Structure formats: structure tokens, C-alpha cells
Amino acid sequence: MSRISLEERKQKVLQIVIHHYIRTGKPVGSETIIEKNKLEVSPATVRNILAALEREGYLTHPHTSSGRVPTDKGYRFYVDSLMQLQQLTQEEEQRIEKEYESQRGALDSVMQETSKMLSMLSHYTGFVLTPSPAVDHLKRLELVKLDRDRILAVLVTDAGLIRHKIMEIDQDVNSTELVSINRLLNKNVYGISVNDIGAEIFKRLQQEKNKQIKYVNIMEKLVQQAFALDEEGELYLEGASNILSQPDFADYDKVRNIFKVIDEKKMLCELLEEKVGHEGTKVIIGEETPCKELQECSIVTSTYRAGDRTLGALGIIGPKRMEYSKMIALVDYFSKLINKTLSRPAKELKREPRKK
Amino acid sequence: MSRISLEERKQKVLQIVIHHYIRTGKPVGSETIIEKNKLEVSPATVRNILAALEREGYLTHPHTSSGRVPTDKGYRFYVDSLMQLQQLTQEEEQRIEKEYESQRGALDSVMQETSKMLSMLSHYTGFVLTPSPAVDHLKRLELVKLDRDRILAVLVTDAGLIRHKIMEIDQDVNSTELVSINRLLNKNVYGISVNDIGAEIFKRLQQEKNKQIKYVNIMEKLVQQAFALDEEGELYLEGASNILSQPDFADYDKVRNIFKVIDEKKMLCELLEEKVGHEGTKVIIGEETPCKELQECSIVTSTYRAGDRTLGALGIIGPKRMEYSKMIALVDYFSKLINKTLSRPAKELKREPRKK
DNA sequence: AATTAGCACTCTAGGTAATAGAGTGCTAAT
DNA sequence: ATTAGCACTCTATTACCTAGAGTGCTAATT
Numbered sequence: 125m126s127r128i129s130l131e132e133r134k135q136k137v138l139q140i141v142i143h144h145y146i147r148t149g150k151p152v153g154s155e156t157i158i159e160k161n162k163l164e165v166s167p168a169t170v171r172n173i174l175a176a177l178e179r180e181g182y183l184t185h186p187h188t189s190s191g192r193v194p195t196d197k198g199y200r201f202y203v204d205s206l207m208q209l210q211q212l213t214q215e216e217e218q219r220i221e222k223e224y225e226s227q228r229g230a231l232d233s234v235m236q237e238t239s240k241m242l243s244m245l246s247h248y249t250g251f252v253l254t255p256s257p258a259v260d261h262l263k264r265l266e267l268v269k270l271d272r273d274r275i276l277a278v279l280v281t282d283a284g285l286i287r288h289k290i291m292e293i294d295q296d297v298n299s300t301e302l303v304s305i306n307r308l309l310n311k312n313v314y315g316i317s318v319n320d321i322g323a324e325i326f327k328r329l330q331q332e333k334n335k336q337i338k339y340v341n342i343m344e345k346l347v348q349q350a351f352a353l354d355e356e357g358e359l360y361l362e363g364a365s366n367i368l369s370q371p372d373f374a375d376y377d378k379v380r381n382i383f384k385v386i387d388e389k390k391m392l393c394e395l396l397e398e399k400v401g402h403e404g405t406k407v408i409i410g411e412e413t414p415c416k417e418l419q420e421c422s423i424v425t426s427t428y429r430a431g432d433r434t435l436g437a438l439g440i441i442g443p444k445r446m447e448y449s450k451m452i453a454l455v456d457y458f459s460k461l462i463n464k465t466l467s468r469p470a471k472e473l474k475r476e477p478r479k480k
Numbered sequence: 481m482s483r484i485s486l487e488e489r490k491q492k493v494l495q496i497v498i499h500h501y502i503r504t505g506k507p508v509g510s511e512t513i514i515e516k517n518k519l520e521v522s523p524a525t526v527r528n529i530l531a532a533l534e535r536e537g538y539l540t541h542p543h544t545s546s547g548r549v550p551t552d553k554g555y556r557f558y559v560d561s562l563m564q565l566q567q568l569t570q571e572e573e574q575r576i577e578k579e580y581e582s583q584r585g586a587l588d589s590v591m592q593e594t595s596k597m598l599s600m601l602s603h604y605t606g607f608v609l610t611p612s613p614a615v616d617h618l619k620r621l622e623l624v625k626l627d628r629d630r631i632l633a634v635l636v637t638d639a640g641l642i643r644h645k646i647m648e649i650d651q652d653v654n655s656t657e658l659v660s661i662n663r664l665l666n667k668n669v670y671g672i673s674v675n676d677i678g679a680e681i682f683k684r685l686q687q688e689k690n691k692q693i694k695y696v697n698i699m700e701k702l703v704q705q706a707f708a709l710d711e712e713g714e715l716y717l718e719g720a721s722n723i724l725s726q727p728d729f730a731d732y733d734k735v736r737n738i739f740k741v742i743d744e745k746k747m748l749c750e751l752l753e754e755k756v757g758h759e760g761t762k763v764i765i766g767e768e769t770p771c772k773e774l775q776e777c778s779i780v781t782s783t784y785r786a787g788d789r790t791l792g793a794l795g796i797i798g799p800k801r802m803e804y805s806k807m808i809a810l811v812d813y814f815s816k817l818i819n820k821t822l823s824r825p826a827k828e829l830k831r832e833p834r835k836k
Numbered sequence: 837a838a839t840t841a842g843c844a845c846t847c848t849a850g851g852t853a854a855t856a857g858a859g860t861g862c863t864a865a866t
Numbered sequence: 867a868t869t870a871g872c873a874c875t876c877t878a879t880t881a882c883c884t885a886g887a888g889t890g891c892t893a894a895t896t
Contacts (some may be wrong), residue, residue: 166839175889188889269620276620531860
């Protein structure tokens with residue numbers, strides 16, 4: 125009587141299993157499937173379908189006499205084709221927006237706040253990877269004298285990142301000299317990516333070669349030390365303890381491994397920086413991750429950008445059995461929100477010369 | 481035949497029990513005590529002593545037929561009276577010293593590195609609480625114009641902390657004006673604690689009242705925004721996952737609670753800031769902590785200072801069953817090391833006028 | 837040819853029982 | 867005051883049982 129084609133029904137069953145499993149965490153049996161979803165077929169039929177789905181790799185058995193559980197492939201298909209995207213509730217959106225209003229500070233603190241909120245709203249672990257300053261463009265560069273032999277360099281990037289670095293110098297510079305170096309630099313520095321800045325400064329220095337050797341010397345130091353930002357971006361990570369609340373992670377060894385990765389943020393940074401290239405919200409499910417300690421997890425991540433440059437990544441880490449539809453919506457929302465936030469100061473900047 | 485007085489022998493037994501328990505984690509029985517320590521008494525005698533120690537509250541039974549385990553009171557007595565302080569091995573000291581050499585950067589990164597090393601060497605969780613900038617004295621203050629309506633204030637404190645804050649202003653200031661404000665401030669600002677700076681600037685401003693109103697306005701903003709450093713110090717915390725490797729924390733609920741506290745650094749900050757007043761290395765054992773989630777832990781902490789001002793705290797968090805003697809030595813060593821590091825730049829500063 | 841009823845089979849989770857071993861506490865002897 | 871001796875208690879491990887959940891297969895049904 126049902127007009128559903130075989131393939132369609134298969135998908136429906138798969139969808140029911142995954143959905144149910146995500147909610148309950150218990151393997152799903154044939155009877156349950158029928159009960160909850162008024163399918164007009166017998167358990168036996170469902171069992172056949174389940175067996176087929178298992179043969180094709182979308183489901184497994186923990187053991188002979190238990191219900192089905194999704195495999196990574198199953199989740200993947202669900203995320204790609206079966207799941208329908210949710211929207212955040214208005215209440216949630218308001219809550220986020222409100223928190224953002226009060227947080228009109230430096231970029232770093234916005235990012236930190238964002239990772240906290242991601243964690244809070246998802247009940248998983250939230251993270252934000254700030255841009256490696258190297259990728260970003262330079263907006264201001266300030267040199268401040270600390271002692272006889274140390275200068276503080278403060279970099280402000282286009283996106284609003286602020287980084288500082290202490291340089292050691294071997295010849296004294298008085299503050300007047302410093303001011304003119306500073307002025308010289310700021311004339312030459314604007315809008316260049318931090319990466320290219322060393323080369324660029326030297327090039328421009330050629331043209332102004334009538335300057336004193338001392339300056340050149342300082343500049344060299346500057347390039348060597350201040351812009352040798354080996355760092356990858358900062359990783360803000362919040363709500364790690366949420367992992368422990370997940371019944372999926374009852375196994376001690378698994379949890380320990382996950383925490384080891386989270387603890388050493390470096391690994392995660394690398395993993396995420398790979399993703400920074402890609403546009404849009406992505407889901408990494410279980411073994412799809414390059415990092416084997418996270419094979420029991422899924423990661424939902426997106427990127428953010430200012431104008432055309434992709435700057436960083438953000439997202440959540442949780443168990444494979446997560447509410448993907450909701451999480452994707454959440455991460456997506458934050459990604460867009462940050463994009464909006466980042467494009468705001470740029471506008472004000474352009475207004476400046478006119479006003480003056 | 482043994483000339484040991486009763487009390488002395490009791491202490492010896494207590495010491496053996498705790499020592500052994502710290503090493504093995506297994507309850508200690510009467511036979512074990514004799515075996516390992518060539519005491520010339522019978523098991524029965526030892527049992528009597530154990531019973532007495534238990535009556536007095538230094539030991540307990542997990543259950544009737546198991547050996548003894550120290551109570552918090554037992555550990556406390558051990559730490560205060562029984563334990564003999566260890567020294568770090570030369571190898572360890574060298575390893576630390578070497579790591580420090582390469583890390584000659586800003587204070588924050590030194591602190592972060594320190595917490596990492598504390599964690600690595602202890603195999604527990606290491607932390608460093610940086611000074612609340614409010615406590616520290618101001619060394620330099622730099623204002624950098626970002627946009628038409630935003631100024632970046634960079635604070636450098638005496639100890640080497642660097643903090644920045646973005647201020648929003650409602651009237652335009654051109655860079656020349658900013659430079660003179662800056663100069664004015666730096667003349668007045670040196671050596672004052674960040675806490676008192678608001679009042680102080682206003683006071684001095686009175687004296688120079690022949691300045692423009694605009695300046696006063698900016699100053700006000702400055703005081704309101706840049707020095708409203710509500711923050712407590714930063715807390716660097718590393719090696720949280722080490723907690724999971726401790727067999728003592730096999731209980732899931734306990735661990736979850738501990739992690740919740742660690743995750744929300746705020747609670748820990750408060751706990752530690754209380755301790756900042758006190759001098760020297762302190763041990764907090766189990767229920768001695770004000771924070772009930774940490775009742776299964778012990779904390780070894782010390783403070784560090786520059787000159788006479790205590791600035792921050794550092795230490796480790798581990799299970800109650802920890803090698804106190806070693807841990808105390810470790811924390812102590814780092815405390816002294818940081819003290820030394822902090823007093824170094826001050827010296828160089830004094831050398832300056834002479835050299836010139 | 838797809839669906840279904842029926843049934844044997846498998847595996848888990850939970851409970852009970854039995855046993856060995858560790859360590860105590862007490863009593864009476866030294 | 868110390869100790870030998872012994873009964874006692876509790877744990878940890880193993881083995882075994884049972885109920886229940888859910889499957890997979892075969893043969894009957896539509």
C-alpha cells in the first residue's frame with residue numbers, strides 16, 4: 125500500500141535508527157523502529173532492511189543480539205543527505221546577540237567569549253582558533269622602549285588582533301630616535317600581510333637609503349624578532365569538562381586520549397589550520413579525522429573571514445552521537461556573527477579620512 | 481632492646497605507612513610494615529600501634545580486613561613533621577634551567593612555560609597565577625590610535641606584564657595630540673600601583689591645569705576604561721589530563737567535579753589569591769581546601785615576588801596521595817627561580833644611566 | 837518476488853554462590 | 867609490654883545460572 129520505493133524506505137529506516145540512537149544512546153532494534161514511527165511493515169521486514177544497511181556499511185552490531193548502531197559511514201550519509209538543518213530558536217539567538225553586545229572589546233576577548241558560548245550552548249567543547257597573525261594584514265606597529273636593551277613591539281592587525289613581542293637590541297636608542305623609526309615604519313607598513321613584511325620593509329628601506337645606519341640596524345632586529353611569529357594562531361578552548369559528562373565517553377582510556385589532545389592544543393591547531401582553507405561549515409566524523417585520538421569524536425567546524433581573507437576557524441568537539449542538525453546550525457550562526465563583527469570596524473576605518 | 485620510645489615508634493610506623501601508601505596506592509598491612517623496614521617487633525605489636533594511630537585519627541580502614549590508609553590528618557602530620565624535604569636532582573635542575581634560558585621573552589610567556597614545566601615534572605597539573613595588574617606598579621603606558629573612535633592603551637608593569645585594552649572615545653584626537661597626552665602621562669605614571677593610578681592622575685592633573693579640556697576628557701576615559709582592570713590575574717594551567725592518569729581518580733564523578741573546577745578557572749583564582757598573602761610554600765590537603773570539589777586533591781603552592789611585593793602564585797594540583805617531599809621541593813624551586821628572573825630586569829634598569 | 841510468521845540461536849546484564857586470601861582484633865600466654 | 871594463635875570479616879575472583887533482547891534463517895503467505 126505504501127508508495128515508498130525500496131531505496132527510499134531504506135533511507136527512512138536509516139534515518140530513524142540514527143535519529144533514535146542520537147537521542148537515546150541505546151542500540152536500536154527492529155521493534156522500536158516500528159513502534160515509534162508507525163511504519164506499516166513487520167519487524168521481519170525491518171530486520172531485512174537493517175541487515176542490508178549493515179551489509180552496505182551504514183550500521184553495525186555491538187554484538188549479535190543487540191540493536192543497530194550507526195557507523196561513521198552511516199553518520200556521514202545522515203549528515204550529508206538525510207538530516208534536515210535546524211534553526212536556532214529565537215530565544216537562543218537573542219541570548220547570543222545580547223552577550224555579544226556587552227562584549228565590544230579587543231578581538232581576543234571576543235574570541236574567548238565565543239568559545240565559551242559555543243561550549244555552553246552545545247554542552248560540548250567549544251573552540252575558536254584566532255588567525256595566525258602572519259596571515260593577517262598589519263594596521264599599526266608601535267615600538268615602546270622598556271629598558272636600555274629591550275623594546276616592546278606592539279602589532280595591531282587589520283582584523284583587530286593585538287600581539288606583542290619583546291625585542292632585545294644591542295645598541296641604545298633614545299626615545300626621539302624611536303619615534304622617528306616608528307613613524308617611518310608606520311608609513312610603510314599599512315596593509316601588508318605580516319608574512320611579507322620583512323621583505324617589504326627592506327625593499328622600501330632601499331628607497332630611503334639616506335637614513336642612518338643605526339635605523340637599518342634596528343629594523344633588521346625588528347624583522348628578525350618581532351615578525352618571526354612562529355606561532356600559529358591562539359586556540360581558545362572551553363568546556364573540556366563537558367566531555368566527561370558524555371555517557372559515550374564512559375571508557376577511561378578513550379577519555380584520557382581525548383584530553384591529551386585537548387591539553388596539547390598544538391595538535392588541534394594543526395588539524396584546524398588545514399580546514400581554514402575551506403569555506404562553510406564542515407563536519408568531521410570519527411575516523412575521518414587525521415588525529416587518531418579523536419576517532420571517537422566528531423568535530424563541527426566553520427571558518428570566519430574579514431572581507432575576502434579567511435582568518436580563522438571555530439566550532440565544537442563532541443561525541444559522534446551528537447545532534448548534528450542543531451550543532452551545525454549553532455556553529456554556522458557563530459561563524460556568520462563573527463563575520464559581521466569583523467566587517468564592522470573596517471567600515472569605520474574608511475570613513476576616517478573623509479571626516480578629517 | 482630498641483631504645484625507641486613509644487611515641488617515637490608510633491611516628492615511625494605512621495611514617496612508614498604513609499610512605500608506602502604514597503608509593504603503592506595499596507592499603508598497608510602490619511606484615512608489610514615489618515618486612516620492608518626490618519623493625520624488630522612482631523606483627524601483633526604493629527597492629528596495636530596501628531589501632532592506636534587509627535583511634536587518634538591519623539589512619540583509617542577502607543574496610544575491616546584491609547590495611548591502613550592515611551587520613552587528611554595523617555598526611556598533614558606527615559607533611560609538617562615526618563617528611564624530610566627532598567632536593568631536586570641535578571639533572572632536573574639543569575633541565576629546568578636550560579628551558580629557562582631559551583625563554584627570555586615577555587613575562588606572560590615565561591609564566592605559561594613555567595606552568596607547563598611544573599606539570600611535566602610533577603606529572604600532575606601545574607599552574608601559575610600571574611599578578612593581577614592592579615597590584616603591580618606601572619612602568620610604561622602607551623596610547624595608540626586605531627580608528628577615529630578607538631584608542632589602544634598598552635600597559636607595561638614593573639614586573640614585565642603587558643596588558644592592552646581598547647578604549648572608545650567620542651571625540652577625535654589627532655596623533656600629535658595623542659603623543660603629548662602620552663608624554664604627559666608617562667611623566668606622571670611611573671612607579672604607581674595600577675590600583676591607585678586613577679586617583680593619582682587626577683591629582684597631578686590638577687597641578688597642570690593649564691592644559692586643554694580635551695586632554696582632561698581623554699584622561700577621564702582612560703581612567704574609566706583602561707584601568708578598570710576588573711580582571712584577576714591570568715591563570716595558566718597545564719596538564720589537566722594528567723589528573724586522568726592518576727589511579728586515585730578512577731571514580732568518574734570525582735574526576736568530573738575536579739575538572740569542572742579546573743575548567744572554570746575563576747574558582748581556582750579566588751582560592752589562590754587568598755594564598756598570595758602568605759610567604760613560602762604551603763600544602764593544602766584534602767578537606768582543608770575551601771572548595772569542596774577539590775577535597776580529593778592536594779595542592780602545593782608557593783608565591784613569587786619582585787622585591788618586596790608578592791605578585792602571584794604557582795604550584796601543582798594532584799591527588800592526596802602524592803610525593804609531597806618531591807613536590808614541595810619542585811614548587812619551591814620554581815618559586816625561587818621566578819623570583820630571580822623577576823629581579824633581573826630591575827638590575828639592568830639601574831645600570832642604564834651609568835653606562836650612558 | 838516481496839513480505840511475514842515462527843523459531844532457534846546468541847549474547848548481555850544481572851544475580852547468586854563458592855572459594856581463596858588478606859588482614860584484622862581479641863585473648864591468653866610469655 | 868609484647869607476642870603467638872586463632873576466629874572472624876570483608877574483598878575479589880570465578881563460575882554458573884537465568885531472563886530478556888534481538889537477531890538470522892527458513893518456510894509459509896500474499
